[in-house]
Amino acid sequence: MNPFTILIVDDERTLARSIKLFLADHGYEAEVAENGERALELLERLRPDLVFLDMNLPGISGIDLLKRIKEYDRNIAVIIMTAYGSIEGAVEAVKLGAFDYMKKPVDLEELKLLADRALETSRLKQELSYYRQREVRGLPIKGIIGKCEAIREIIARVQQIASLEETPPILVTGETGTGKGLVARTIHSQSRRASRPFIEINCTALPATLMEAELFGYERGAFTDAKESKMGLFEAAEGGFLFLDEVGDIELPLQGKLLRAIEEQTVRRIGGLRDRRVDVRIVAATHRDLEREVKGERFRKDLYYRLAVITIDLPPLRERGEDILLLANHYIDKFNAKYGKVVRGASDEAARNLLEYPWPGNVRELSHVIERAILWSQGERLDIEQLSLATSPHAKPADARGVPSAVQGLIPPEGIDLAERERSLIAQALQQTGGNESEAAKLLGIGRGALRHRVKKLGLRP
Numbered sequence: 001m002n003p004f005t006i007l008i009v010d011d012e013r014t015l016a017r018s019i020k021l022f023l024a025d026h027g028y029e030a031e032v033a034e035n036g037e038r039a040l041e042l043l044e045r046l047r048p049d050l051v052f053l054d055m056n057l058p059g060i061s062g063i064d065l066l067k068r069i070k071e072y073d074r075n076i077a078v079i080i081m082t083a084y085g086s087i088e089g090a091v092e093a094v095k096l097g098a099f100d101y102m103k104k105p106v107d108l109e110e111l112k113l114l115a116d117r118a119l120e121t122s123r124l125k126q127e128l129s130y131y132r133q134r135e136v137r138g139l140p141i142k143g144i145i146g147k148c149e150a151i152r153e154i155i156a157r158v159q160q161i162a163s164l165e166e167t168p169p170i171l172v173t174g175e176t177g178t179g180k181g182l183v184a185r186t187i188h189s190q191s192r193r194a195s196r197p198f199i200e201i202n203c204t205a206l207p208a209t210l211m212e213a214e215l216f217g218y219e220r221g222a223f224t225d226a227k228e229s230k231m232g233l234f235e236a237a238e239g240g241f242l243f244l245d246e247v248g249d250i251e252l253p254l255q256g257k258l259l260r261a262i263e264e265q266t267v268r269r270i271g272g273l274r275d276r277r278v279d280v281r282i283v284a285a286t287h288r289d290l291e292r293e294v295k296g297e298r299f300r301k302d303l304y305y306r307l308a309v310i311t312i313d314l315p316p317l318r319e320r321g322e323d324i325l326l327l328a329n330h331y332i333d334k335f336n337a338k339y340g341k342v343v344r345g346a347s348d349e350a351a352r353n354l355l356e357y358p359w360p361g362n363v364r365e366l367s368h369v370i371e372r373a374i375l376w377s378q379g380e381r382l383d384i385e386q387l388s389l390a391t392s393p394h395a396k397p398a399d400a401r402g403v404p405s406a407v408q409g410l411i412p413p414e415g416i417d418l419a420e421r422e423r424s425l426i427a428q429a430l431q432q433t434g435g436n437e438s439e440a441a442k443l444l445g446i447g448r449g450a451l452r453h454r455v456k457k458l459g460l461r462p
């Protein structure tokens with residue numbers, strides 16, 4: 001099935017009917033209006049995406065009707081049908097915003113080609129406006145970097161998912177900066193849908209009503225500001241991927257509608273009367289523990305189960321061992337190029353420092369640290385001063401207990417996960433002391449008994 005609806009305006013009934021049947025054979029829903037008045041009525045009821053308009057109509061003229069349609073909603077594409085000899089009128093029509101014109105007698109194959117082209121063009125136009133709104137990204141993505149077991153498994157899984165023609169939604173989880181967005185984009189770029197759109201929306205950014213309009217679109221007149229119809233992101237992502245970033249932040253009332261759209265692969269624009277089929281694959285990401293959100297009744301259970309059939313859980317950077325250095329070198333190359341520097345790598349001490357630091361902001365934080373260090377670098381080696389990470393015994397500790405400043409800083413507006421922080425600090429202390437509980441407890445400023453208790457509670461290995 002095709003998501004588009006076409007209106008044919010022609011007083012020659014036999015011709016109009018044969019066009020309608022021909023289009024129906026090609027999966028288009030089409031309706032006929034035999035005059036201008038009827039066409040205006042159907043405009044309201046049908047909300048067509050495309051109108052085939054005969055120039056010689058009884059009553060309201062073709063040109064007037066074209067103007068009315070364009071006033072009504074300039075996103076509706078109009079193709080003029082004109083009798084041989086009245087090309088001038090057709091040229092004027094194109095100036096007034098008609099997409100194209102075709103001569104009568106109508107050649108049905110030509111008509112179909114024109115319809116496909118008009119609809120594709122208007123889809124692309126609207127899709128493009130979404131692309132323009134998106135922030136311009138920095139350097140191109142090189143793919144997922146990492147050789148540790150966990151990342152290797154993730155890369156394999158991403159490839160596997162990308163090679164499938166159809167999959168249920170994919171849920172990517174992990175702390176901030178672990179590469180959730182990168183994974184989503186890589187799945188798209190490796191898939192057969194790579195040349196189709198990848199549309200992303202950050203669900204934190206918008207209140208529920210605006211979010212609904214963004215996702216599902218609206219028809220003209222759906223609300224006071226809706227002067228013309230607009231397709232939603234689901235429609236804009238047709239044939240490609242829709243990336244719902246921070247899906248855990250979607251407000252409850254909208255979660256039901258989202259679930260319906262995903263399950264039924266259809267959307268209904270706000271103020272719209274009909275469902276439109278969409279062929280869109282969904283990737284969602286969240287830094288939240290969605291199971292906990294479900295228990296707290298902040299996230300719908302059914303939506304969670306729908307999204308979490310395939311999950312990819314990104315480990316925090318501090319658990320990726322030598323990958324930290326691999327990534328550091330990647331960023332050294334990148335920022336050398338950007339700032340015209342010649343750094344070859346990190347000194348031994350700096351490398352140790354990079355490995356020991358707990359990276360609460362994960363890969364994103366690492367990239368910022370390296371960028372700053374490269375900016376300040378003088379020679380070929382990055383040393384520990386340039387990194388200015390707080391955990392090294394050589395660097396100035398952020399406080400007496402050596403808690404890194406990034407952990408101490410302001411709590412970000414999206415909030416933190418205290419249990420997760422506790423867990424990662426304990427894991428870090430144990431890692432730093434090679435699993436020595438007394439030493440680790442000392443680092444954390446608690447007794448050994450207290451540490452053991454927490455290790456057990458949080459299910460960490462000593």
Ligand SMILES: Nc1ncnc2c1ncn2[C@@H]1O[C@H](COP(=O)(O)OP(=O)(O)OP(=O)(O)O)[C@@H](O)[C@H]1O
Pocket residue numbers: 141143144145146174175176177178179180181182183287327363364367
């Ligand atoms: N394994 C990796 N290899 C290369 N680059 C990476 C890797 N992981 C993350 N990055 C890069 O780090 C930056 C942060 O990653 P990304 O934005 O995907 O994280 P995120 O998990 O979506 O974070 P947030 O939860 O804050 O949105 C991006 O520039 C991304 O390209």
Ligand SMILES: [Mg+2]
Pocket residue numbers: 180181245
């Ligand atoms: Mg992200």
